[in-house]
Amino acid sequence: MGRSGGTEHLTVEREGATLVLTLNRPEAKNALSLPLLVGLYDGWLEADADDDIRSIVLTGAGGDFCAGMDLKALAGNGMEGDAYRDRMKADPELHWKAMLRNHRPRKPVIAAVEGYCVAGGTEILQGTDIRVAGESATFGLFEVKRGLFPIGGSTVRLQRQIPRTHALEMLLTGRPYTAAEAASIGLIGQVVPDGTALERALAIAEQVNACGPLAVEAVKASVYDTAEMTETDGLKSELERGWPVFGTDDAKEGAKAFAEKRPPVYRRT
Known part of the structure; x- marks a missing residue:
C-alpha cells in the first residue's frame, strides 16, 4: 500500500x-x-x-x-x-x-x-x-x-x-x-x-x-435518497438518476467490452 x-x-x-x-x-x-x-x-x-x-x-x-x-x-x-x-x-x-x-x-x-x-x-x-x-x-x-x-x-x-x-x-x-x-x-x-x-x-x-464508477455512485446515491420515499416517488427518483447513466461513454464502453470479451476501461465520462 x-x-x-x-x-x-x-x-x-x-x-x-x-x-x-x-x-x-x-x-x-x-x-x-x-x-x-x-x-x-x-x-x-x-x-x-x-x-x-x-x-x-x-x-x-x-x-x-x-x-x-x-x-x-x-x-x-x-x-x-x-x-x-x-x-x-x-x-x-x-x-x-x-x-x-x-x-x-x-x-x-x-x-x-x-x-x-x-x-x-x-x-x-x-x-x-x-x-x-x-x-x-x-x-x-x-x-x-x-x-x-x-x-x-x-x-x-x-x-x-x-x-x-x-x-x-x-x-x-x-x-x-x-x-x-x-x-x-x-x-x-x-x-x-x-x-x-x-x-x-x-x-x-x-x-x-471493476465496475463503472458513475454507475456505482449513482446506485449508492439512489439507494439512500429513496430510502424514505414512497415506492411511487422512489421509482420516479430512480429513473431520474439512473437513466442518464445509459448515455455516458462508460455505459457504451461496458457494452463494447462485453461484446469484445475484454475488461472494460472506464473513464468517468
Whole structure:
C-alpha cells in the first residue's frame, strides 16, 4: 500500500483504486480522539475529491475496530489532541461528519471489523455501506449502561437497518453481540475467520472498483435518497438518476467490452 496522509491516530493508504482508512490508536482500542476524528473526516474528503478513488475501506489497527468514546478522557480533561482543537472549533460538526452521522461519502465504504466495534464504533459502522467482520468481533451500544445516550445516530438509523425489536434490544440492554448474532439480525453482511476481515473487504472493494464508477455512485446515491420515499416517488427518483447513466461513454464502453470479451476501461465520462 502507498501512504497518502492521515494523523497520528488515523492512517491513510492507497491500495490501487481503494482508499484504506485505519483507525490507529491500538493502545486505547482505537477509542475516539481529536486526531482520529480529524484524520477520518479528512479521509472522507480525500475520497470525495479524488476521482481515481473508487471505494473506501475502513478498518482498525491492533486487532480492534473502535471502542467508541474515550470514557477515561470524558471523566478527566477531555479528548486527546490539543493541536486539532482549532479544526474542531472552525467546524463544530466535524466530529459528526467524521463518524458518518452528518456526512455520506459518494464512494462505497466497506467496513473491515476485528475485535471490539462497540458504542461509537457501532455507530460509525451504521454509516458504512458494506460490512465484514472477523468471527470473534464484538458489537453493541453500551451507552445506556454508562448513563449516556448513543447520540451518533443509532436511535434513528439502527431501526431502519435492522428489525426494530433487535434495534431496541441492542439500544436498551447495552449488551455485547457476537459477530454471528450481528450477522443474524442484519447489522453486518459477512463473518470471516479472525484476521481476514481486511483481506475480504479489499476483495469486495476490487469488485466494486471493476465496475463503472458513475454507475456505482449513482446506485449508492439512489439507494439512500429513496430510502424514505414512497415506492411511487422512489421509482420516479430512480429513473431520474439512473437513466442518464445509459448515455455516458462508460455505459457504451461496458457494452463494447462485453461484446469484445475484454475488461472494460472506464473513464468517468
